Amino acid sequence: MNKPLFIRIVDRLSAEISYFQQRRDATGRFGHSALQKATTTICMMAYGCPADAVDEYLRLGETTALLCLEHFVQGIINLFGDAYLRRPTPEDLQRLLDIGDIRGFPGMIGSIDCMHWKWKNCQTAWTGQYTRGSGKPTIVLEVVASQDLWICHAFFGPPGTLNDINVLDRSPVFDGILQGRAPKVNYIVNGHEYHLAYYLTDGIYPKWATFVQSSPLPQGPKASLFATHQEVVRKDVERAFGVLQARFAIVKNSALL
Template structure:
């Protein structure tokens, strides 16, 4: 037992005011050092993540072509491989791969979105007229149609407005394509329960024509003079001068031949949808993202890379046009 005269000893640091201040400063410096170490670790982690993503692309370029059949273009690797397939070989978690994919498609949209896809200017219109004149459709700008992309993560409250004829929630992509499979117009984000006419009324396909800002064209067919191009469409589209639809009951060989040729040329946009889904299975499968921005970025990135592939695969003698006044993929807001 301690005696009555025994005093409780205090910490020597607390006995002196200056020592207490130094002790607090040391604690603050230690906290700042720990915070700095965490920042260094975080930056190192993201650097490693970027390195692994680049390593995936390098593997697709150098190694995989030697042991596997031809793969899609390297930029589409993150869209081509399933999420779980990179877990074991590269030690990347599912969330890391998904976030890397989001950053990848966002970068593609920000860097190349102003160039691909783009609305045709006067030089493009002349090129399209020359291409389609050889097919017997002078004045044709392309074929128009819609594609449904299934939305797996559609909220239950929205499933009614997004459910289409396939009995599942879908999102509509409206596109205009030419014979070389180039996508000139894309409008994405409309609920799947709407038809092609509703999508057309919401898209901006004919805004330039309505505002008298479309490229000036002049051509004559059967003695009639025209000053605007047209698109090949199916029977659901309205009877406008900008749409050439099939004849329901053709009489005579002349009209029957026209119906056959119109159906053949109108399949260009169908071919584009098939090639787009074949190159990017993420578009062929169901959409698994909740937010609209990510879905729009994925679709835009796939269309951009599709047009880049079409441009790269053109014959060497063919002129590669430079386009100005381009616009990004239009989406429903």
């Protein structure tokens, strides 16, 4: 994270979130500053370090560091959610459709996939409902990502021994279509006209009109060419997961909270 962005976040938190406002204690001394609390949180998120790893450098105890993490995440949602954690606007959807058209997939608005995150500190009473075949409790993150790594849909944390299919059954990704808010698209492929946008997926997803999959055993040069292009473009969501884990080690490593 560059310094101007970090300072912008700290300034907004200290101005609008009471937990990050510096106060005097009973003896008249100032408590922890917003810079201390935000730096502790960023260290935990970016490097995946435990809560007591920076106690000597930043003078925060483990309990306070965990509180900082909770208030930081909630503060980011409250302050920046309307701008960054929102449904795509009609302008956003048109931009995604234009990108898909340029890349040879008219009507495409992104790639969808799931990532499984190991939940090391899962409560014992919940372990069974979050455990898959590996024997370790995991939480699933479903996203739709575009070429510029914008995650325009995220669905995270439902309980159950889940895979991509039953996460999709619970996901709100198609709420827009069901509520009549689907983007209006018109495109022609092989002489057929279509009016429904779609996502690129891997082979585990069902064969719906809103999913376009690769061919596992392409027959002929046309099928092979299509499979190659589909798999290349679908890597957008894999790159998004890779960047997410590289930038925020708290997701890559075992869960702290």
